[in-house]
Amino acid sequence: MIKFKELGLSDDILSTLKFQGINEPTPIQEQSIMFVKDGNDVIAEAQTGTGKTLAFLLPMFENISPDIDTIQGLIVTPTRELAIQITQEAMKLKEAKDLNILAAYGGKDIGAQLKKLKGNIHLVIATPGRLLDHLDRKSINLDHLKTLVLDEADQMLLMGFKNEVESIIKHTPKKRQTLCFSATMNSQVKKLAYKNMCDPKLVIIEKEEVTLKNIEQVLIETTDRRKQDALCTILDEENPFMAIIFCRTQRRVDNLEVALYQKGYNCQKLHGGLSQSKRERVMKAFKKTDIQYLIATEVAARGLDIAGVTHVFNYDIPENAESYIHRIGRTGRAGEKGYTFLFAAPKDKKILDAIETEIKLHIPRRTL
Known part of the structure; x- marks a missing residue:
């Protein structure tokens, strides 16, 4: 197994990683770090939870002065x-190199961000909307940008940020390094990447079947009318340590949270319609295990790495196999056993067939 030292990382970064208990690079880190460090454009495809963040943060820290x-x-x-x-991951690396980091995202006081920008900032971590806001105000200047990272590019396009991303790219120098990290490389992502890159290196980490091997999957056959009762029956039987319940829309999340709360379940909701401070409070409470059930939309929980999630409940069937794998991948991590329950009505048969074909498994059925 290759060590971080062999990837040409500095002693300060190596000791910071060691202090955090990170001793060996994951496959995505092993294959990407040298390419990024050497200034190449990179297109990297790897599942969520494989260590993508450090794959670009570590070499960026090396290259930023x-x-x-x-x-x-x-x-x-x-x-x-x-x-x-x-941002949290980047802040942990400040021990190795004291870079000034700005997190710019909606819902956070723009005044405080503007004030911070008056100082010298080396690294900006931003959502598209807030970044464009800063660019329009001329409070962010990207004229000397060395490296641009498009993280979770597939999700960015899925959420309709294509125009925003292209507008952001126009504000950056032509001679820059561009890194595109994504869980999937669909045609849209490839088009965006190749259009804005120069001879990119391709890094593809095969999807690990192993991640699903640690996960015990059950299909609950029900109807829309009986779904809520079916969910409560399973919650009472399982009484999970920490669980995420996925719904299709914000409204479905709202309704289910009210229903479960009234029945006495320790639950909170998470979706894009909440204020930023509320979302941060909910995430903090869930990570501290003050909340047993997080009821969320897929977008809100996308890419989040939360240790200790024992169960995932797909209250609404996801729209495709890829989303299903993303959702259930929240559990069964780091060699732990995970349990997932998918609630499906007869009308979900077509999507269910597609999911089972993709994961090469006939999910064991159960009728309540």
């Missing part, structure tokens, strides 16, 4: 939660 008072690194990510998560 704290002595130059300009923005040298920019990471664009689709959701506030991901921006926060990446």
Whole structure:
């Protein structure tokens, strides 16, 4: 197994990683770090939870100079939660190199961000909307940008940020390094990447079947009318340590949270319609295990790495196999056993067939 030292990382970064208990690179880190460090454009495809964030953060920290008072690194990510998560990872690396980092995302006081921008910022981590706001105000200048990262590019396009991303790219120098990290490389992502890159290196980490091997999957056959009762029956039987319940829309999340709360379940909701401070409070409480059930839309929970999730409940069937794999991948991590329950009505048969074909498994049925 290759060590971080062999990837040409500095001693300060190596000791910071060691202090955090990170001793060996994951496959995506092993294959990407040298390419990024050497200034190549990179297109990387790897599942969520494989260590993508450090795959671009570590070489960026190596390449950014704290002595130059300009923005040298920019990471664009689709959701506030991901921006926060990446910022937390970056802050841990400040021990190795004291870079000034700005997190710019909606829902956070723009005045405080503007004030911070008066100082010298080296690395910006931003969501598309808030970043464009800064660019319009001319409070962010990307003229000296060295590296642009498009993180969770597939999700960014899925959420309709294509125009925003292209507008952001226009504000960056032609001679820059561009990194595109994504869980899937669909045609849209490839088109965006190749259009804005110069001879990119391709890194593809095969989807690990292993991640599903640790997960015990059950299909609950029900109807829309009986679904809520079926969910409560399973929650009472399982009484999970920590669980995420996925719904299709914000309204479905709202309604289910009210229903479960009234029945006495320790639950909170998470979706894009909540204020930023509320979302941060909910995430903090869930990570501290003060909340047993997080009821969420897929977008809100996308890419979040939360340790200790024992169960995932797909209250609404996801729209495709890829989303299903993303959702159930929240559990069964780090060699732990995970349990997932998918609630399906007769009308869901077509999507269910597609999911089972993709994961090469006939999910064991159960009728309540």
